[in-house]
Amino acid sequence: MRRCGISNGFVLHLAGACVALAILAGSLLHAQTATEDRLLYHAWWPRHSSPSAAEYTGPAECAKCHVGKATTQKNTPMARTALPAADSDILAARERLTFQAAKINYQISSASGKSVYTVTDGTQTLSAPLMWSFGDGHVGQSYLFERDGNFYESRASYFDSLKALDFTPGRKLTEPQNVGQAMARPVSGAELVRCFSCHATASTISDKFDRSRIIPGISCEACHGPGARHAGAQKLAAAEGQVLDDNSKTDPKTDLIFNPASLKPADSVDFCGSCHGTWWDVKLAPPVGVANVRAQPYRLEKSRCWGKSGDARITCVACHDPHEKLVRDTASYDKNCLSCHLVNSSAKPTADHPGTACKVSTKDCASCHMPKYELADFHYRFTDHDIRVVRPDAPYPE
Ligand code: HEC
Numbered sequence: 001m002r003r004c005g006i007s008n009g010f011v012l013h014l015a016g017a018c019v020a021l022a023i024l025a026g027s028l029l030h031a032q033t034a035t036e037d038r039l040l041y042h043a044w045w046p047r048h049s050s051p052s053a054a055e056y057t058g059p060a061e062c063a064k065c066h067v068g069k070a071t072t073q074k075n076t077p078m079a080r081t082a083l084p085a086a087d088s089d090i091l092a093a094r095e096r097l098t099f100q101a102a103k104i105n106y107q108i109s110s111a112s113g114k115s116v117y118t119v120t121d122g123t124q125t126l127s128a129p130l131m132w133s134f135g136d137g138h139v140g141q142s143y144l145f146e147r148d149g150n151f152y153e154s155r156a157s158y159f160d161s162l163k164a165l166d167f168t169p170g171r172k173l174t175e176p177q178n179v180g181q182a183m184a185r186p187v188s189g190a191e192l193v194r195c196f197s198c199h200a201t202a203s204t205i206s207d208k209f210d211r212s213r214i215i216p217g218i219s220c221e222a223c224h225g226p227g228a229r230h231a232g233a234q235k236l237a238a239a240e241g242q243v244l245d246d247n248s249k250t251d252p253k254t255d256l257i258f259n260p261a262s263l264k265p266a267d268s269v270d271f272c273g274s275c276h277g278t279w280w281d282v283k284l285a286p287p288v289g290v291a292n293v294r295a296q297p298y299r300l301e302k303s304r305c306w307g308k309s310g311d312a313r314i315t316c317v318a319c320h321d322p323h324e325k326l327v328r329d330t331a332s333y334d335k336n337c338l339s340c341h342l343v344n345s346s347a348k349p350t351a352d353h354p355g356t357a358c359k360v361s362t363k364d365c366a367s368c369h370m371p372k373y374e375l376a377d378f379h380y381r382f383t384d385h386d387i388r389v390v391r392p393d394a395p396y397p398e
């Protein structure tokens, strides 16, 4: 069995493929699967690397017909999660960001669409133009730059709660050997491919990382798969005055785009889990303690609400529309809870409402049952998707 890989920092701690174990145990215990195993099959799955450049068309094309979804999706944090540094609003709005750690000074100065990252210990100074911003910034933003053909991750990142720079999560160095080490961490080939596969679209083409064609952020085709053939077929049909109904699965000519709406609950959660971390992705990786709160699919499937194999009412898309910004008002999720839970505590659970009623409250369920945990490195409170009764002083259920 291969050793499962790990990564740090902003990166979710996900496993490499432990294929035999995952498939065997997966079929015995849970229907869900590790992402690396999904990617072994040729059928479309997010982060797939095999489609060719010609199969992708880009979100501007989709927007011509799917106006509503395109208008809202492009402003989501997912759509903006990897951008050329020149397009980062955070950098554009701040001429100078600095932070000091021991004798090292970190600075990012931005002017006319160019951002330069400078690190100095007072004697030696290193500078580099930033190339990519990762993270839309509502939690934090990290930067990649290139030197001599190699990619580096800035050791300083921006944090929204601080409105300032601090160490990139997990990358703090108290005693750097030199300014180069203090400045950044090299990001090797395989890791770079992974970063872009979770943060951008079509970065790996015909199984080769191709930085010249990366579509910034998670755009339509990162989830729906390459869409040139679908767009082409629909354009042709429109020109002929027809409407091709892609829902009519009987006609293979029209079945040219992946529609995740048809996935079973466990597959649907694994679908989002291809980047957010599936149950197996977490189980196969070394334990990370409370940091696994960021792997929502794992947390959700641990919850008693999930039951044995899930239910369409408790998938990610039941609560979140991936084409729209996250809804921050926790009370607005009550309808999701109450699609399964009873309101009246004297009523008996039914097949339709298998969840018991709460004796404590009838509203704002998530505010008590989906607690938030601060991850110090991230300067952010993440929502625990392990929905449960939270007892005071109970340890975090890993
Ligand atoms: C020329 C117009 C046109 C373009 C361009 C286009 N679509 Fe569509 N799309 C349609 C029509 C029409 C349908 C079928 C009716 C419907 O479900 O809205 C459809 C259906 C879909 C579906 C549902 C498929 C199913 O099996 O039910 C998805 C998903 C989709 N499109 C995504 C995309 C994406 C992603 C792009 C860009 C890569 C894109 N479309 C480009 C017109 C278009």
Ligand code: HEC
Binding pocket: 046, 047, 077, 078, 080, 081, 134, 135, 136, 137, 138, 139, 197, 198, 199, 218, 222, 223, 271, 272, 273, 274, 275, 276, 316, 317, 320, 321, 322, 325, 326
């Ligand atoms: C190709 C990778 C990928 C897939 C697939 C994916 N996500 Fe994400 N998602 C991300 C990344 C990266 C972020 C971080 C955005 C940021 O803060 O920069 C994110 C952020 C989010 C957020 C938080 C946005 C906010 O406003 O705080 C939600 C909610 C979310 N995703 C839901 C989903 C759902 C639901 C699905 C499945 C339908 C899904 N994601 C599939 C990569 C992905």
Ligand code: HEC
Binding pocket: 010, 011, 012, 014, 134, 135, 136, 137, 139, 140, 141, 142, 153, 187, 191, 194, 195, 196, 198, 199, 274, 275, 276, 277, 294, 295, 378
């Ligand atoms: C397996 C997929 C995956 C890989 C690989 C990955 N990320 Fe992420 N990243 C995510 C997801 C999903 C989120 C959103 C997590 C959330 O909000 O719960 C995220 C969030 C972020 C954020 C926003 C801050 C935050 O934590 O929400 C930054 C910055 C970031 N990633 C940088 C990177 C960099 C740099 C790399 C490579 C060195 C990388 N990521 C690799 C999936 C991934």
Ligand code: HEC
Binding pocket: 059, 062, 063, 066, 069, 070, 071, 073, 074, 078, 218, 219, 220, 221, 222, 223, 224, 259, 260, 261, 262, 317, 322, 323
């Ligand atoms: C993060 C993943 C993600 C991204 C990005 C995304 N979608 Fe979707 N899309 C989904 C999922 C999941 C569904 C099914 C939702 C459901 O089951 O309710 C869906 C459904 C759809 C449908 C409707 C299918 C139906 O049966 O009603 C269309 C059309 C569509 N998406 C178009 C787009 C377009 C156009 C874009 C880019 C502007 C886009 N999507 C971006 C995940 C995504």
Ligand code: HEC
Binding pocket: 304, 305, 306, 307, 311, 313, 314, 333, 336, 337, 338, 339, 340, 341, 354, 355, 356, 357, 365, 366, 369, 370, 387, 388, 389
């Ligand atoms: C798919 C249906 C479904 C949905 C949606 C759902 N639950 Fe549940 N939940 C259940 C079932 C079934 C149980 C187990 C029986 C019981 O304790 O009611 C459960 C158990 C619970 C428990 C007790 C867990 C424990 O540790 O004993 C809490 C608390 C809870 N749910 C709260 C919520 C909240 C809050 C939401 C919305 C954010 C929610 N549920 C959404 C079905 C669901």
Ligand code: HEC
Binding pocket: 269, 272, 273, 276, 296, 297, 298, 300, 313, 314, 315, 316, 317, 318, 319, 320, 326, 327, 328, 329, 330, 333, 336, 337, 366, 370, 381, 382, 383, 384, 385
């Ligand atoms: C029963 C409803 C429900 C389900 C199901 C659900 N979420 Fe959430 N999600 C929430 C709530 C509530 C919040 C917190 C909103 C807030 O307070 O800002 C949230 C927040 C998030 C965030 C923002 C980061 C954070 O930690 O606050 C991400 C990312 C996310 N969910 C992804 C997912 C993914 C992926 C799935 C599927 C595994 C999923 N969610 C399933 C209710 C749900």
Ligand code: HEC
Binding pocket: 334, 337, 338, 341, 355, 356, 357, 358, 359, 360, 361, 362, 363, 364, 365, 366, 367, 368, 369, 389
């Ligand atoms: C103010 C915090 C709070 C809110 C808001 C809240 N709950 Fe609870 N809930 C609790 C506590 C505390 C318990 C444990 C009660 C006990 O065991 O005495 C509980 C218990 C439960 C249980 C377990 C019931 C049992 O007897 O096993 C479920 C299910 C539940 N809540 C669902 C919900 C739902 C659904 C909502 C929204 C309609 C909700 N809760 C709103 C605090 C809250």
